[in-house]
Ligand code: FES
C-alpha cells in the first residue's frame with residue numbers, strides 16, 4: 094500500500110478523497126471503494142463498453158482509466174445520471190421498447206446513447222448504430238436499443 | 251507444484267491444489283444411459299497431476315482481494331512435463347494420440363441411424379448433391395462472466411450458494427451429492443444473471459472448487475470469471491465437420507438425406523448434460539422440415555485437447571439447419587428450381603399432422619407451408635429477386651438466403667431424465683394472494699433477462715383476474731420456489747408458464763370460495779376481474795380482493811365454522827405426450843458481398859416463427875432478434891481459434907469478434923400461432939429459434955451472391971479471407 098496515492102475527485106456531485114493504489118482502474122474504484130455497482134465490467138480490455146462512465150463531460154471506458162488518473166476530475170456514473178433525471182427519457186424509452194434483457198450492458202449503453210442525444214443532432218438509425226457500436230450487447234440484437242434511442246431523438250414514430 | 255511463495259503473499263488466505271479440493275468434492279462422469287455407449291473419464295474440480303486443456307484449473311488462491319489473489323497466482327511454481335496433444339478432430343478420431351488411455355480411444359460417443367433403403371434411393375435418384383461443411387467452435391460471451399459466491403456454515407453443515415446459473419435445483423442436487431451435504435441443507439440463490447444462453451447451465455469445475463473451498467475454509471468464497479477465464483473455460487460449442495448428401499428426383503422431390511458428422515468436444519464430456527447431445531441433435535434434426543422418407547446418419551463425438559464443448563443456445567440446430575438448408579440450396583441450383591419453390595414442393599404439408607419424421611421425431615402440429623407463404627410475402631420475394639437480377643448487371647452482388655427449421659422446445663423427461671440425469675423436466679408455480687389483494691408468484695423457472703418473470707406475471711394476472719401492477723414474481727431460490735428444471739431448451743414459457751396458469755386458475759377458484767362464503771352467494775354467480783370479485787354476468791363489483799384477503803387472513807372467525815380458506819396454491823406441469831413440442835419457422839437474409847474485399851453487408855433479415863400461443867409479442871420478437879444476432883455472430887465473426895499446441899489464440903474480446911450494433915441489420919419478425927394442444931396455455935418455446943436458423947440463412951444468402959462468380963463458401967465463420975479464398979483471390 095506504500096504506493097497508494099492520495100486522490101481527490103468528484104463523483105456524482107460529491108467530493109471524494111481516497112488513497113488509491115495506482116493499479117486500480119476507475120470502475121473497480123467506483124464499485125469496490127464507493128459501492129457504485131451500476132458500472133459494470135464485461136471485458137476489462139476496452140472493447141465491450143459495459144464500464145462506460147462520464148469523466149469531465151466525456152464518456153470513457155472506466156476499465157481503461159486508472160482511478161488515480163481521475164484526480165481532480167468530475168466523474169458521473171449511471172447512479173448520478175439517474176438521480177439527476179438526465180437519463181429519464183432514455184430510460185423510459187428503453188423500458189417501453191424492451192431495449193434491455195439481462196440489463197448488464199444497459200448502464201454503459203445509456204451513457205453512450207446519451208452522449209449522442211446531448212449533441213442535439215438529429216441522428217439517423219445508421220448514425221445511432223455507429224455511435225453505440227462500441228457497446229456490446231449479447232441479448233437484444235441491438236434493434237430495440239436503436240429504436241429506443243431513435244424515439245428519444247425524433248419523438249415517437 | 252510449489253505453492254509456498256503464493257501462500258506467503260500479502261492478503262492470501264489459502265492456496266490449494268487439486269488434491270486438497272478432492273477431499274471435499276467427489277469427481278463426476280458425464281454420461282447418459284440413453285446415449286448408448288457414451289464414455290468419459292472421471293473429472294475433478296481441479297486437475298490432479300495432469301491437466302488436459304488450457305483452462306483446466308490446477309491451483310486456486312483465496313485472498314482478501316482479487317488483485318492480491320492474482321498477484322499470488324503468479325508466484326505459484328509449477329513444473330510441467332508437456333505431453334503430446336491432439337487438437338484436430340480427424341487425428342483425434344484416428345487416436346493420435348489417445349487422450350485418456352484407460353478409455354481405449356478418443357471416441358466419446360458414436361451413433362448410427364438408418365431407415366434402410368438409402369443406397370437404393372441414391373443409386374436411382376436423378377440428382378445427387380454432396381458437400382462438406384465446417385463449423386468453427388464459438389462460445390457464449392455472456393457480457394457478465396460466470397459468478398458464484400459459496401457460503402458454508404459449519405454450525406449447520408449448510409451451504410448457501412449465490413450462483414449465476416440457469417438451473418438452481420440441478421445445482422442444489424449437485425452441490426449436495428458432490429460435497430456430501432444433505433440436499434435440504436443446500437440453498438442455491440440465483441438473482442439477476444447477466445446473460446446465459448446455455449453457458450450457465452453446466453457444472454463448471456472452478457465453481458465446484460469454489461464451493462468445496464468454502465467448505466474447507468468454513469467461510470464465504472467468491473469466484474467471478476474474468477474475460478480471459480471465460481474464453482478458456484466457459485463451454486464452447488459447434489465444432490463440427492459434416493458431409494451431407496441429398497438425393498432428388500428431376501421433378502424436384504427430395505428423396506433421401508445422408509449425414510456423416512464429426513464433432514470435437516474437448517477432453518471431457520460436460521457434466522451432467524453430456525457433450526453427446528449436440529451431435530445427437532444434429533442427427534435428429536437433419537432434413538427436419540421435409541417430406542423425404544429415407545435417411546442415414548453417422549456421428550462421431552471425439553475428445554481433443556481444447557476447451558470442452560456442450561449445450562449452447564439452439565444446441566445442434568444451427569449445424570443441422572445449415573447442413574440441411576445448405577444442401578437443399580445446392581440441389582435447387584443443380585435442378586434449376588427457385589429455392590423457395592423447391593422448398594414449397596418438399597415441406598411437410600400443414601394438414602399432415604401428427605407426423606413422424608424418418609428418424610422417429612413426432613410432430614404434433616407444424617405450419618411450414620403457411621410459414622413459407624408468409625415469409626415470401628413479407629420479404630416481397632419476387633420483387634427482391636427482380637431487384638437482385640437488376641443489380642447484378644451493375645456489378646452489385648446481392649444474395650437472398652432462406653432457411654426452414656424445426657426446433658426442439660418444452661422437452662419431456664425423454665431429454666435428460668430417462669438417461670439418469672437428475673434434471674427436472676417438470677416445473678412448479680406457487681401463487682399466493684396477499685392480504686392486500688396482491689399476488690405473489692414463485693416459480694422454478696429462472697430469469698436470465700429473457701422476460702420470464704414478465705410473462706409469468708401476465709399469465710398469473712389474467713388467470714386470477716388482477717391487474718399486472720398487483721403481481722410480484724420471484725424466481726431463482728431453491729429455498730423458496732417449487733422444484734423445477736429452470737431455464738434451458740426453450741422451456742420456460744411452455745412449462746413454467748403452464749404451471750403458473752394452472753395455479754392461477756386454481757387460486758381464482760379458491761378466492762371465489764372465500765367470496766361466496768363471505769357474500770353468502772353461489773360461487774357460480776361470481777367471477778374475478780380488475781382486482782375485485784364481481785358478478786359473473788353483470789361484472790358488477792362485489793368485493794375487492796383486498797377485502798377477501800383481509801377477512802381470510804385476519805378475521806377468519808367471521809367465516810363459517812367449517813370453512814378454511816386456501817389462498818396459496820401450487821401446481822406443477824410436465825409435458826408428457828410428446829418427447830418434444832416442436833416448433834417451426836423460417837428465416838431469410840438479404841446480403842451484399844463485395845468480391846473485392848470479401849466483406850459481407852447484412853441488409854435485411856426476416857423471420858416467421860410459429861411458437862404456438864404468443865404471450866407477449868414484444869418479448870417474443872426480442873427473443874427472436876437476440877437469437878438471430880447470436881446466430882449471425884457464429885456465421886460471420888465468432889471462432890475460438892486454437893494453435894497446434896492446444897493454446898487458444900484469441901482469448902480476448904479484442905481478438906474474438908462479436909456482433910456489434912454497427913453491422914447488424916434491422917430484423918422483421920412475424921408470428922404464426924399453432925398452439926400445442928398438450929397444455930391449456932398452448933405455448934411452445936421461442937428462445938432458440940433465432941439462433942437455430944440465422945447461420946443457414948446467412949450462408950445461403952452469401953452463396954447466392956457468390957453463385958454467378960462460381961464460388962461457394964462452406965466453412966463458418968465466413969470471414970472476408972474465406973470468401974476471398976473461395977473466389978480464388980487469395
Ligand atoms: S469492461 Fe471496459 S470496455 Fe469492457
Ligand code: FES
Pocket residue numbers: 192193194195196197198199229230231232233393444445699
Ligand atoms: S441486455 Fe444483456 S447484454 Fe445487453
